[in-house]
Amino acid sequence: MIDKRILDSAVAAILMAIGLAMLWGGATMDRLEIRRIHPASIPGLVPMFLGAAIFILAFVIFRVSRRQARADTDDAENRVLSGEVRSFAVVVLLAAIYALVLVGTLHFWLASSLFVFTFIMVAEWPRLGTQTARLKSAAAAAAVAVIVTGAISYMFEQGFLVRLP
């Protein structure tokens, strides 16, 4: 279980760092003097303002979330349950393997079929008690994976003339 307020302050701290980096990046950005542009139109002007604004607002949220975390009130609204974290991690892992590794390495249809089949089986597994149920579910998942991703691949490749990754 993670305390949402601690997560909130961690994200606010990251945003404060991004704000500072943007402020610094804007201030040190090339002012294009060599092109004799108007000094008020330098490319770093708006990033500087945005960096400062992000830093200030993230600092406000950081302070508020720290104060709330110290108040030590434990209610359901402020809890991120381990089940949710586990589901998030599993989906992100499967999605990352598919989108960042398999797509571009294997043919799109094959990569997508593997992903859809694995995703369905991983998500369904806790509900499948018997061997027969698992086999039935695997057959259904394989059918959905092959047919649906085949249809999507065909539609993009033949219908929209997209060269698939």
Added chain:
Amino acid sequence: MTATLDALANAFVSMATPTMMFHVVWATLLGIFVGALPGLTATMGVALMTTLTYSLDRDAAVLVLICMYVGAIYGGSRSAILLNIPGTPASAATSLDGFPLAKQGKAGFAMGIATLGSALGTLVGIVLLVLIAPPLAQVALKFGSFEFFWLALFGIVISGQLTKAGHPAKGYLAGFIGLSVAMIGADGIHSHVRFNFGVTDMNGGIGLIPAMVGAFGFAEVLFTMSRPDATLVQPKPEKIDFGALWGRIWAYRRTVVQSGVIGTFIGIIPGVGEDIGAWASYAAAKQHSKERDQFGEGSCEGLTAAETGNSAVVPGSLIPSLTLGVPGSAAAAVLIAALYIHGIRPGPMIMIDQPTFIYSIAVMLTFATIAIGVFGLLLTPVFVQVLRVPRNYLMPIVFTMCVIGPFALTQRVFDIWVMFVFGIIGYVLRRLDYPMAPLVLGIILGDLLDKSLRRGLTLSNGSLEPFFTRPISAGFAVVIVVTVLFSFPAVRRWWAGLTRRGGNASGRA
């Protein structure tokens, strides 16, 4: 007036072809399915559909996107009524009265009320779109760099203020994060490349469609898979008396018109969206209703107000999108990106460059409205079956579309990475109560804000004076300052004290 009617008639004649009707049928049906399924939102539907329509001609592509948008906003009412889970955030208010009606065995009647409410709400919005958009475009022609800078900032501030779920600073912060994303890539004045970190794929900036597909598609997959599954209320076979349905809606005619107008004006406010339109209409109806004690217990009037309000936002959100280039909702932001893909430049020049386009949009909305009316009343059993699709089978297919959709537009694997990163960022920010609408608005308005500020400062030779002395600019500046100040509880308390003291003093006098 005659010119407007002529333009509408011409648009109708050019659109009413068998091919266009075919597009209306499939796109609206698909939109209703997308809206009905929890985990698929209207914005996601429009974003994914943009990738599927780029090979169609301009009018057909825009028609398909409009039908998807209208259908999805309406479709959300199905799962709100039968599952007590809004299919889209726009239907959150619908579930308050829709689900209790379903539990009372009146699911069919509730869906009928939702259908008529949605159709009438969209029609009220269409009338206001036709009346407001052309004069607003005329006014927008007076806008210069100074006004556009304030307009962009106004959009971010007002959207951040009205869509916040947690601390007010989170709404503004989401908007500023969106603006920062828009700073990546070549700037709009000198073409100087900013914040590309040596990645040449980032020289052209971050594409709105991959970012939106990630923030609304992949993030929604993550959300759906981390929530417990919902239980469907099985609607009893129920013969719907259409006469009674019309009679009930006629009895609520004042609520329908009021909710339609409120929804449309909420839609005009940049980046606010359908959910706020539904809640505002619901609250207003509750205030004036004779049956206000039944609101939340299964009130047909509450259901009508919520559905009329959220559907009226759709035409309302297109008013600033078309005439100012500033989206009224997240889905409208995607629609703007799609219009650019098809060679239409939304903004003040639209009535000069494409004088008939607004009327074509009105006709497209009308077709979509008729389609939701027909499908909504006749295909109830089919939509119930759609809600049975298990999410464990649906979500991986949605993610496959999220991967191939952005790739199809540019043929760049980089856009798949953008989608993935924005999905995770979107999930984390939404989980921590950061609203997504200001972030999207920031991405789309960043370039306008950047160019307008720097152009304005160049024109005024570095002076800030015109930003505060030109009448429209001054008006925007005052609204922004008041909005920001009043988001602080201390200022609200001080103002309440001041007005109370003023009231007491005048009472004594």
